[in-house]
Amino acid sequence: MSNNEFDVIIIGGGIIGTATGYYLLKLNQRVLLLEKDYIGAGSTGRCIGGIRAQFSTDATIKVAMESVRLFERMEQEFGFSVDWYPSGYLFLSFTEQQNKTFLNVMKIQHSFGLEIRFLEPNDIKKQFPYLNIDGVSGGAFCPTDGQADPFLVLKGYIWGMKKMGSTFLKGAEVIAIEQGRNGTFKVISHNNEQFFAPKVLNAAGPDAYNVGKMIGLELPVEPERHESLITEGLEYMKMPMIVDYRPDGCYFVQRLTGQIIGCYTPEQRVPGKNIDSTFEFLTEMPRRMIRLIPFLENLAVLRQWAGSYTMTPDGSPIVDETSVPGYYVSIAMCGHGFMLGPALGKYMAEFMVNQKWLFDMGEFAFNRNFQATAEAMK
Amino acid sequence: MIEEDTIICRCEDLTYKDVLDAIEMGMTTVTEIKKTIRAGMGPCQGRTCGRLIAQIVSQKTGKPMGEVWNTSHRPPLKTVPLKILAGGESEQ
Numbered sequence: 001m002s003n004n005e006f007d008v009i010i011i012g013g014g015i016i017g018t019a020t021g022y023y024l025l026k027l028n029q030r031v032l033l034l035e036k037d038y039i040g041a042g043s044t045g046r047c048i049g050g051i052r053a054q055f056s057t058d059a060t061i062k063v064a065m066e067s068v069r070l071f072e073r074m075e076q077e078f079g080f081s082v083d084w085y086p087s088g089y090l091f092l093s094f095t096e097q098q099n100k101t102f103l104n105v106m107k108i109q110h111s112f113g114l115e116i117r118f119l120e121p122n123d124i125k126k127q128f129p130y131l132n133i134d135g136v137s138g139g140a141f142c143p144t145d146g147q148a149d150p151f152l153v154l155k156g157y158i159w160g161m162k163k164m165g166s167t168f169l170k171g172a173e174v175i176a177i178e179q180g181r182n183g184t185f186k187v188i189s190h191n192n193e194q195f196f197a198p199k200v201l202n203a204a205g206p207d208a209y210n211v212g213k214m215i216g217l218e219l220p221v222e223p224e225r226h227e228s229l230i231t232e233g234l235e236y237m238k239m240p241m242i243v244d245y246r247p248d249g250c251y252f253v254q255r256l257t258g259q260i261i262g263c264y265t266p267e268q269r270v271p272g273k274n275i276d277s278t279f280e281f282l283t284e285m286p287r288r289m290i291r292l293i294p295f296l297e298n299l300a301v302l303r304q305w306a307g308s309y310t311m312t313p314d315g316s317p318i319v320d321e322t323s324v325p326g327y328y329v330s331i332a333m334c335g336h337g338f339m340l341g342p343a344l345g346k347y348m349a350e351f352m353v354n355q356k357w358l359f360d361m362g363e364f365a366f367n368r369n370f371q372a373t374a375e376a377m378k
Numbered sequence: 379m380i381e382e383d384t385i386i387c388r389c390e391d392l393t394y395k396d397v398l399d400a401i402e403m404g405m406t407t408v409t410e411i412k413k414t415i416r417a418g419m420g421p422c423q424g425r426t427c428g429r430l431i432a433q434i435v436s437q438k439t440g441k442p443m444g445e446v447w448n449t450s451h452r453p454p455l456k457t458v459p460l461k462i463l464a465g466g467e468s469e470q
Contacts, residue, residue: 038407038409038410038413039410039413039414040413045413149416151413151414151415151416154413154414155414155415159403162403162404170404231460232421232457233421277452277453279453282453282454282463283463283464283465285463286460286461286463286464287464287465289460290460290461290464296460297459297460297461297464298459298460298461299459299460300457300458300459300460301454301457301458301459301460301463302420302421302423302457303423303452303453303454304452304453304454305450305452
């Protein structure tokens, strides 16, 4: 093989590209990772680091549970801590209808052995005394969910890839992909460098649509803006990720390093790649946080920013080989790339090498009906 | 004199050696170093350490300061308590 030929070319240096690359290298593949900016410049480096297995459909729950196992073992795997901590996820319901959804979904979750409890408002007050439970009608709490530091996890994968001899180019934007008669892909970067491989993985996050277009695919994916902020630190109090399901709700967690970090989903979607931060978010988010935990009012905000959730019509990612043989996608994580990424990376690497999934991944299929039921625990 | 254990980013407790290690691993801008070892992500938001790190990176990579010091500046410009942002109280 010459030095511009590989087994797999990965486009995108976020959690998906690096985790998949890491596991491909473990399967002795020659991997090239092309990142147009720097590692973590897209969605992963902007996410708040929550990790949960509280989903509502079989494959997503299985993938998420495997991810939790991988996060638990990362310190051993990488040789340094990634600030993983099982601080749990607490979903708060404010209506009887929402309670019913929690209880229905819990049946599926329990069938996979997930330890999730339904909490009455009084149990919530007892377990999390700092919470204002006005209007709360119940909660779903999973103590094995948790958090980790996205930057440290990326560092683990990328340094691991380098140790295993992977080629990795940053500042290398892909501008064209061509497929030859023998099926080999020619990937051309902005400075007209050419790379060849029989398999390409689109892991381009918010740019997934454009990278699909290069091979003639119209992928049903679109990024939308989500904003975040982080406060100064306070003593670690094992606060779970608190998810307030009201239309004007929010979600936030205390990082292991003490800061409170959180977001809310805007009532009006903000599609597109614009990731400017807004004054509206900076003033509205504190109101929503104080409403849930009054004592937070004295904490200072350090910084606000925004990132992209790349979405599909049904709220589930697309992780599959496409109608172009040899062209794979692991895209549109719908806001769950960091938490699903390690397991999806592992499974995708095995799929690319062995050509079969370990279990039914139909809900992530390229050819599925995108108008069918949506994920209930978004 | 700057030593290996000289603290460069005091909020995140990072030493000169930590910054050198990140450069060694291929991080060639302040943004990349920030996103690899959390330099400049504490309460000072890089106001104290940003220039220092930029100098080190510039020196080690031979690239001009302006090219390596590429961090984005984001609101709020100084830390502000949640209650003031929420509009409940004015700053004294």
